[in-house]
Amino acid sequence: MPIHGLSSTLPPSKPSHFNIERVIRPNILALHPYRCARDDYTEGILLDANENALGPSISKSTLDEEDQETNPQNLHRYPDPSHDSIKDRIRSLRSVSGVDHIFLGVGSDEVIDLLMRVCVTPGGQEKILITPPTYGMYAVCAQVNDVGIVKVALDLTGEQGEGGSNGRFSLRVDEVKKAIDSDPGIKLVFLCSPGNPTGTLISLTSIRALLDYESFKGIVVVDEAYVDFSGESNSAVPLVREYANLCVMQTLSKSFGLAAIRLGIAIAQPPLIQVLTNTKAPYNISTPAAHLALSALSPSALDSMHAKVRRLITSRGELLRSLATLENLGVGPAIGSNNANFLMVPILSKTEPSKPDNVRAQNVYKTLAEHRGIVVRFRGNEPGCEGCLRITVGTEQENEAVIRELRDLLQKI
Missing domain, CATH: 3.40.640.10 (Type I PLP-dependent aspartate aminotransferase-like (Major domain))
Known part of the structure; x- marks a missing residue:
């Protein structure tokens, strides 16, 4: 059965054992498919989509200051x-x-x-x-x-x-x-x-x-x-x-x-x-x-994105090294290969220093969030992640804060 809207002149797909028509329900x-008004025409006097012809109820003057760059004039039209x-x-x-x-x-x-x-x-x-x-x-x-x-x-x-x-x-x-x-x-x-x-x-x-x-x-x-x-x-x-x-x-x-x-x-x-x-x-x-x-x-925004990614990768390495200094307090080596914008580390037991401790990790997680103003993610219930906290790479100041608070907290918990 052909796929609606797909050209019939496409070359045979690879690999040869795959047929998409056997996969799709x-x-x-x-x-x-539902054919919407803008599939047909996008310009002219648009009286086809039951839109509000008088325009949106907000304007530049009613927008919050941080939203001033958003143009509300076309918001009454479907996208x-x-x-x-x-x-x-x-x-x-x-x-x-x-x-x-x-x-x-x-x-x-x-x-x-x-x-x-x-x-x-x-x-x-x-x-x-x-x-x-x-x-x-x-x-x-x-x-x-x-x-x-x-x-x-x-x-x-x-x-x-x-x-x-x-x-x-x-x-x-x-x-x-x-x-x-x-x-x-x-x-x-x-x-x-x-x-x-x-x-x-x-x-x-x-x-x-x-x-x-x-x-x-x-x-x-x-x-x-x-x-x-x-x-x-x-x-x-x-x-x-x-x-x-x-x-x-x-x-x-x-x-x-x-x-x-x-x-x-x-x-x-x-x-x-x-x-x-x-x-x-x-x-x-x-x-x-x-x-x-x-x-x-846009080209300029992509340049900014790439620059920020490079900065976060550098910060990831610094955060990884800083977490390693907490080993004597019960932070184990980071788990995984650290190819994202976060790290995951196990919190180890005080009585069995080589064993991840879900109870202690939960305690650290909740205390950080509720009393130290730092929110990380408890992942200890995932397979192979016992006792683990996932920490997003933040700004340099945020990374310093999480290390500082972890160092102080682990001495007490």
Whole structure:
């Protein structure tokens, strides 16, 4: 069954064992997408979308001072449903073949949810595969959509990593293949790279191994929310040219510092992008969000983003070294390979100094937040993360504060 809106002249997809029409749910393939007013015309006297012709109820004079640069004059009009100008700047930034390879969502969470809705039939017979410890929204979306979950834990062994970190949490490719062989209902494999909460990269060799695995007829989804903190050479985006069974997710929330506008990105070959486009809400990206995203992708803003990423990477190294000085107070070596804008360290027991201590870590976490004004994240309930606190790399002053308060607190707890 053809995909509505997709050109029939596309070349055959690779790898040869993959057929997207066997992955997408039949009711989605048969879907005629909602056609919104702006799909037809964008200029003229617009009397087609039941908009308020008198304009918005706010103006420059009623905006808060910090919002003065926002132009409210067009807010009574529905936004552009496609946002090709944003996609074109993403295409240029990430060296993507064309805007037809890019989908924009309300954060990566919309992309995750849409992928499940279009690929995995509810009821529990069809499933996704995740590799814990990993981003929690994969499991949440699976439960919301009533689809099954197969878990293949990351390898928790490994040698000492860079900067004194515990270099564990690698992908067990053979175990993922075994899970696929034993459960043909697996439709999506979610890989978080760099991982959250581990900061660990999954090698492109491992990703290729799954993409080329003939027994898997589904889609490999690589979540690259933190990839700019690890180096562009670690991105799976170049593999999209070769593999129709790959979807790479990115976001403006992290390296771009635009978490509040909720703009996520999916990069894949046109058939999957067209299915996502057919299924999304008509105007999912708001005009203010689009305006800010376009500005963030301008050449000068990209220079600023790259400069801030370099600064945060430097601060990450300094924070890692500072945390190592707290070893005698019960802070263990950082866990993972530290390729994101955060670090994760175990808080060790006072009575058994080599053993991570969830109770002590919880105590430190709550005391920091409730009495010291510093909020980190307790991750001790994740597989392989017992006793762990995840600490986002802050400003130089914030990093100094967290070390100072940790040093003082661990002497008392």
